[in-house]
Amino acid sequence: MGTPTTVPGPGFASATSMFRPCEPSFADALALPPPPGRGGQTPLTRDARLARMGVLAAVHESLPARDVLLGRTTHVRRVLPNKTRRMIGAWCFLDHYGPDDIKKTGGMWVPPHPHTGLQTVTWLFEGLGRHTDSLGSDQLIRPGQLNVMTAGHGICHAEVSPEDAPTRLHGVQLWVCLPDDVRDSTPPDFTHLPDLPTYTEGGVTLKVLVGELAGERSPAPTYSPLVGAEIRLLPGATAVLPLERDFEYGVLTVQGEVRVDDAALPANEMVYLGGSRDGLTLSVPEAGEESVVMLLGGEPFEEEIVMWWNFIGRSHDEVVAQRDEWNGDGVSWTPPRYGEVKGFAGDRLLAPPMPNVRLRSRGREA
Numbered sequence: 088m089g090t091p092t093t094v095p096g097p098g099f100a101s102a103t104s105m106f107r108p109c110e111p112s113f114a115d116a117l118a119l120p121p122p123p124g125r126g127g128q129t130p131l132t133r134d135a136r137l138a139r140m141g142v143l144a145a146v147h148e149s150l151p152a153r154d155v156l157l158g159r160t161t162h163v164r165r166v167l168p169n170k171t172r173r174m175i176g177a178w179c180f181l182d183h184y185g186p187d188d189i190k191k192t193g194g195m196w197v198p199p200h201p202h203t204g205l206q207t208v209t210w211l212f213e214g215l216g217r218h219t220d221s222l223g224s225d226q227l228i229r230p231g232q233l234n235v236m237t238a239g240h241g242i243c244h245a246e247v248s249p250e251d252a253p254t255r256l257h258g259v260q261l262w263v264c265l266p267d268d269v270r271d272s273t274p275p276d277f278t279h280l281p282d283l284p285t286y287t288e289g290g291v292t293l294k295v296l297v298g299e300l301a302g303e304r305s306p307a308p309t310y311s312p313l314v315g316a317e318i319r320l321l322p323g324a325t326a327v328l329p330l331e332r333d334f335e336y337g338v339l340t341v342q343g344e345v346r347v348d349d350a351a352l353p354a355n356e357m358v359y360l361g362g363s364r365d366g367l368t369l370s371v372p373e374a375g376e377e378s379v380v381m382l383l384g385g386e387p388f389e390e391e392i393v394m395w396w397n398f399i400g401r402s403h404d405e406v407v408a409q410r411d412e413w414n415g416d417g418v419s420w421t422p423p424r425y426g427e428v429k430g431f432a433g434d435r436l437l438a439p440p441m442p443n444v445r446l447r448s449r450g451r452e453a
Contacts, residue, residue, distance in 0.1 A: 146361030147350050148172065150337065157182065160193035163260070166339065166357045168394065174451035175337040175359065176385015177311045179205070179264040179394060183339065183355065185257030186213055194248025194256060199428040199435040201413045202238035204270040204392075204399035206263040206308075208315065209234040209246070210296060212341060212379065214256035220244035221426030224277040233280040233296050235307050239265075241412070241424040242275040245431050259339075259381060261315070263297075264399055267390055269310050278308055290324030293317075300382070301329060313385030318369060320345065320378045325370040328382070335362040336384040338369075343378030346370045352380075362387070391448035396438050403446040410438045 150172060152164035163182040173179065189195075195216060209216065211230045218226045218234055221243045228234050236244060248256060265273065284303035286293045295303045298314035314334065320326060320343075330336060338347050339357040348368055352358055360367070371378040393400045398409040412424045418434040421427045428435070 146359070147348070148359040148361075150357040150359055152183065152355065152357070155182070157184070157197060159196055161187070161195055161197075162192075164355060169453065171453050172359055172451070173394075173449060173453050174264065174388050175335055175383050176313045177264045177266075177388045178261060178313065178315070178337075178383045178385060179388075179392070179399070180260075180262035181339070181357075181383070182260040183258075183341070184260070185255065187256045188254055189214070189248050189252060189256050190254055192256075194252060195246055196248070197246045197436070198433050199243050199245045199431055200397050201241060201243045201409070201422075201425045201438075202236070202397050202399075203241050203409050204265050205238050206265065206310075207234070207236045207238070207244075208261040208263060208297065208307075209236075209258070210261070210317070210381075211256075211258040213253070214258065215249055215252040216256075216258070217247050217249045218244060218277075219428050219431060220277055221428055222275060222277055223429070224279075226277070226279045228279070231283070231294070233278075233283060233305075233307060235278045235280075235297075237265075237273060237276040237278075237308060239273040239275045240271045241409070241422075241426075243413075243422075243425040243428055243435070245428050257341075259341075261383075262399075263309070263311075263313065264388060264390075264392060264394075265310055266388075267401065270399075273310065276308065280305070280307060290321035291326040292319040293326070293328075294319075298385075311385060311388065314382070315384075316382045317341075318380050318382060320369060320371045320380075322371060322375050322377070323373040325368065328367045328369065330364045330367055330384070332363050332365060333386055334364075334384040335387055336360040336364065336367065336382065338367075339381040339383070341379040341381060343371060343376050345378045345380050388451050391450050393446050393448050395441075395446055398438075401448060406446060407441060410441065414438055 150169045152166045155163050155165045157163045163184040167181040216228045284295045294317045295305045296315040297305050297307045300314050300316050337359045340352045340354050344353050393406050395406050398406050400406040414437050415422050
């Protein structure tokens with residue numbers, strides 16, 4: 088695990104590239120001059136060459152973030168679910184927070200709260216976090232390490248900044264929706280991975296959090312086809328990533344400014360790229376700082392879901408039951424379905440009142 092993969096053969100270009108063996112370079116394909124017409128055929132245009140590569144370059148759908156207060160101190164930029172697109176693959180939730188000075192903000196403080204029907208994926212770029220849960224897990228997480236918690240039928244956890252945490256905190260919190268056929272039968276679980284598959288070449292470092300990319304596979308548990316990766320690019324670097332045509336993708340710029348298929352994507356912004364792609368080109372300017380992006384993708388999640396507060400179900404009534412089983416008789420009560428985060432110095436977080444209208448199930452597009 089973590090051993091760089093050497094990709095042999097003519098698929099390697101002079102710019103930083105990550106390809107399957109002997110596949111053509113996407114960047115090179117776009118640079119090729121159109122072949123001369125033969126037999127009355129019209130020479131291929133650039134758009135035709137894009138189509139030949141199987142890349143829908145026109146799909147660059149901006150996903151604007153909204154500000155949300157998480158817990159009592161942390162403001163986050165919530166990108167998913169979005170008003171235009173609720174999911175990318177099975178990825179159904181994305182909060183991007185920081186970089187924050189926790190001496191001013193107080194750091195992360197999210198009391199015990201429940202989850203159903205999903206996995207939480209926690210990733211830090213800076214800082215230190217502490218995860219505790221009803222399974223008895225008590226785990227510090229640092230940049231470059233991964234926490235994955237599988238809720239199954241029900242679990243609860245808390246996330247805080249330890250007293251000795253560094254000043255700056257910067258990270259993402261993601262959820263993955265569990266398919267209907269496993270969401271209740273899969274037992275609750277917590278996985279901490281201190282080392283992840285990493286590939287570095289020519290100013291680009293790729294770290295695979297979930298799934299597989301460019302020949303690197305993460306051991307993180309998954310229940311549907313998906314991928315999540317952090318990509319760091321030094322000034323002037325370019326990467327051409329191989330993609331799965333059956334997946335849809337999105338890119339979030341965490342730091343710096345990146346060109347995604349030659350379209351600028353500034354820091355803290357995300358773009359949805361659609362599917363039917365064979366490759367993706369990322370590049371950064373010669374001048375400036377290191378740029379960091381998150382790549383998320385997966386097979387389109389075709390089930391309709393009801394997502395409210397920290398619960399994922401398939402109907403309004405199911406979410407009502409999940410809420411009632413969590414709130415029970417108040418903060419001092421231990422809900423059998425979710426358990427207890429033992430030793431937490433504070434009350435658990437009760438769910439808010441249900442809305443006045445029935446929740447309806449929705450698909451991946453808003």
